[in-house]
Amino acid sequence: MKGYKVIFQPGDLEIEVLAGSTIMEAINEAGFDADFPCGGRGKCGKCRVKILAGAGEPTAVEQEILKEKELEDGIRLACSTKIHGNITVELPEQLQHNILITSGQRAFQVEPHLNKIFVEVEKPSLDAQRSDWRRLKDCLAKHGYNHSDLEVPVSLLRQLPGTIREAEHCLTAVMYGNKVVGIEEQDTTGTMLGMAFDIGTTTIVGYLLDIYSGNELGVVSTLNPQAKFGADVISRITFANQEKDGLEKLHAVVLEAINKLIGEAAEKAGISRKHIYGISIVANTCMNHLFLGISPRNVAVSPYVSAISEPLVINANELQIDINQAGKIIVLPNIAGFVGADTTAVLLATEIDRSDDIKLVIDIGTNGEIALGSREKIVACSAAAGPAFEGAQISSGMRGATGAIDHVYFGDKLEYSVIRGGRPLGICGSGLLDTVAGLLELGIINKRGKILPFEQLTNNAAQGFKDRLTKCEGEAAFLLADASKTGHGRPIMITQSDIRELQLAKGAIAAGVRVLMEVYGIKAGEIKEVLLAGAFGNYLNPHSACMIGLIPLELESKIKMVGNAAGTGSKLALLSLSEYRRAAGIAGSVKFVELGSYPKFNSIFAECTYFKTI
Numbered sequence: 001m002k003g004y005k006v007i008f009q010p011g012d013l014e015i016e017v018l019a020g021s022t023i024m025e026a027i028n029e030a031g032f033d034a035d036f037p038c039g040g041r042g043k044c045g046k047c048r049v050k051i052l053a054g055a056g057e058p059t060a061v062e063q064e065i066l067k068e069k070e071l072e073d074g075i076r077l078a079c080s081t082k083i084h085g086n087i088t089v090e091l092p093e094q095l096q097h098n099i100l101i102t103s104g105q106r107a108f109q110v111e112p113h114l115n116k117i118f119v120e121v122e123k124p125s126l127d128a129q130r131s132d133w134r135r136l137k138d139c140l141a142k143h144g145y146n147h148s149d150l151e152v153p154v155s156l157l158r159q160l161p162g163t164i165r166e167a168e169h170c171l172t173a174v175m176y177g178n179k180v181v182g183i184e185e186q187d188t189t190g191t192m193l194g195m196a197f198d199i200g201t202t203t204i205v206g207y208l209l210d211i212y213s214g215n216e217l218g219v220v221s222t223l224n225p226q227a228k229f230g231a232d233v234i235s236r237i238t239f240a241n242q243e244k245d246g247l248e249k250l251h252a253v254v255l256e257a258i259n260k261l262i263g264e265a266a267e268k269a270g271i272s273r274k275h276i277y278g279i280s281i282v283a284n285t286c287m288n289h290l291f292l293g294i295s296p297r298n299v300a301v302s303p304y305v306s307a308i309s310e311p312l313v314i315n316a317n318e319l320q321i322d323i324n325q326a327g328k329i330i331v332l333p334n335i336a337g338f339v340g341a342d343t344t345a346v347l348l349a350t351e352i353d354r355s356d357d358i359k360l361v362i363d364i365g366t367n368g369e370i371a372l373g374s375r376e377k378i379v380a381c382s383a384a385a386g387p388a389f390e391g392a393q394i395s396s397g398m399r400g401a402t403g404a405i406d407h408v409y410f411g412d413k414l415e416y417s418v419i420r421g422g423r424p425l426g427i428c429g430s431g432l433l434d435t436v437a438g439l440l441e442l443g444i445i446n447k448r449g450k451i452l453p454f455e456q457l458t459n460n461a462a463q464g465f466k467d468r469l470t471k472c473e474g475e476a477a478f479l480l481a482d483a484s485k486t487g488h489g490r491p492i493m494i495t496q497s498d499i500r501e502l503q504l505a506k507g508a509i510a511a512g513v514r515v516l517m518e519v520y521g522i523k524a525g526e527i528k529e530v531l532l533a534g535a536f537g538n539y540l541n542p543h544s545a546c547m548i549g550l551i552p553l554e555l556e557s558k559i560k561m562v563g564n565a566a567g568t569g570s571k572l573a574l575l576s577l578s579e580y581r582r583a584a585g586i587a588g589s590v591k592f593v594e595l596g597s598y599p600k601f602n603s604i605f606a607e608c609t610y611f612k613t614i
Helices: 023-030 060-065 068-072 132-141 154-166 225-229 233-242 246-269 285-292 341-350 429-442 460-468 496-520 534-539 542-547 553-558 565-575 577-589 601-608
Strands: 003-009 013-018 048-053 075-077 087-090 114-120 170-176 179-185 193-199 203-210 216-223 276-283 312-315 328-331 359-363 368-373 378-383 404-410 414-418 469-472 475-481 492-495 529-533 559-561
Touching: 003 023, 013 023, 023 087, 060 075, 068 075, 114 132, 132 154, 132 170, 154 179, 193 246, 193 285, 193 565, 203 246, 203 565, 216 225, 216 246, 225 233, 225 246, 233 246, 233 285, 246 276, 246 285, 276 285, 276 341, 276 565, 285 328, 341 359, 341 368, 341 529, 341 565, 341 577, 359 496, 359 534, 359 565, 368 496, 378 496, 404 429, 404 475, 414 475, 429 460, 429 475, 429 492, 429 496, 429 534, 429 542, 460 469, 460 475, 469 492, 475 496, 492 496, 496 601, 529 534, 529 553, 529 565, 542 553, 542 559, 553 559, 565 577
Parallel strands: 003 087, 193 276, 276 328, 359 529, 529 559
Antiparallel strands: 003 013, 048 075, 048 087, 114 170, 170 179, 193 203, 203 216, 312 328, 359 368, 368 378, 404 414, 469 475, 475 492
16 A cells, blocks of 8 residues: 655654554654544544645544634644645644642651572582572571572573573572562662552653662653543543454553653663562553553443452563563552552552541542541542543643643633643633632522523622623633634633533532442531542642532532642552552452442432532
């Protein structure tokens, strides 16, 4: 099949693709870190690019989504435009995403999973013809190991004769329990590093750690490249199940991302990736399965059973993770359903299992995980909030990236802040919350979420925003920034449909909180602290969250942001064998509540989609 040249601007990057490929496929082939919220199905219109040369006729999807002026200017949708000739594509400014890397700290005892022991193996002689393995075991016995308990894989036994002599009988044994998992020449006990990973649906964060001291040596992060196959877990499960080699593709790109981050962290720290001996992984249930290359098919269908929930320790080479050949991959346990190891890690980090007070933990995302409890008991659920909080399915929505309106302020006039300054390109979830909360307080929208016409407004403070009440494709909307003030020349507004999307998302979380309180048998006032974990939870305005009913209003003063608590839990599990075992205990003791089968859930959810006006 004939190939065509694709030139990407700026930068003059040139690649060749097969005829009939989409621009989206070319972007992925070129290695750009692009985002396709709807998975490339032509539904969201967020993958606009400009064709500088070689633009063909627009597709029916493009004619429906794009305005006539955009089409005349060469704007196309990357997922819809197919390449049937040489083409030059201008990409939008590479977005710098705000990835939450800050994680908390708490007291714990460093207790490595692996240990290194330096030994000087006795040289053989005609009078002492003990085997190489026997002489190594004799040395390890002096360090408290029992001869009969020691194990070694055949692969290391093959290396032992050559290594022991090349090292002039001075070796470092890398130990995992009673098993020798590595043999290194000379004394290498001074260095043993590890990386703790939090694999989220949207982002991946990795922390480079000194396994001996527990010190953090660096942090790296990236967008989860699986986003090109779908913005949320359901779309990725669908891709894995329905597309040819879908599971293998999702598995491969996340492993590639992990290996890339390991290399980046090693380079920044000035060390070899072979100095890394341990990797810990926390992820939601779907991401956990995709990382392991296990189909998550059954997680998405009743009775929502995962293939694996137990903790795992895997040899690094089994997953083709490029670290020291003795390295181990430590995977924390899932809880049940969509409540995965990331929730286990959050609970480990926040120590709710040791708390005398009842605490509520919420990790808000496309799949919101909620836990409630104390040392007495912990209950948890998963709420399918959808991607609205991350800007997807919102008319002017975008992720928390450069150019996103992240906070909105209603005073005498409307003001907003933009991530990294400049003209806005869209609005992210925290800005959406602020806008809707402000419109509620002004009485511009009612408890059903309806944008009221100006003549129905009764709050005098709302009068100053009359000119911002507008229409978008025939439905009511509120203007945040007109076309002359944005970075792309299109207005940014919140539409009636956007408010409906937010109502569904916040209703799911609020209903989950309410169900857990009913199961626990408490009222909101009995909760002593609300811990918000994850990126969205740490960037939102607590007052806005309570104003729209995402969190009970009476809990506003009890809200505390805990950063990337899942990352903290991952670090704890990597650095301490006791903490890792404790994580398994936590996961096994949490009572999982399946919201879909909870009595009256539909009515609770419907009620929670309403706003409480003041």
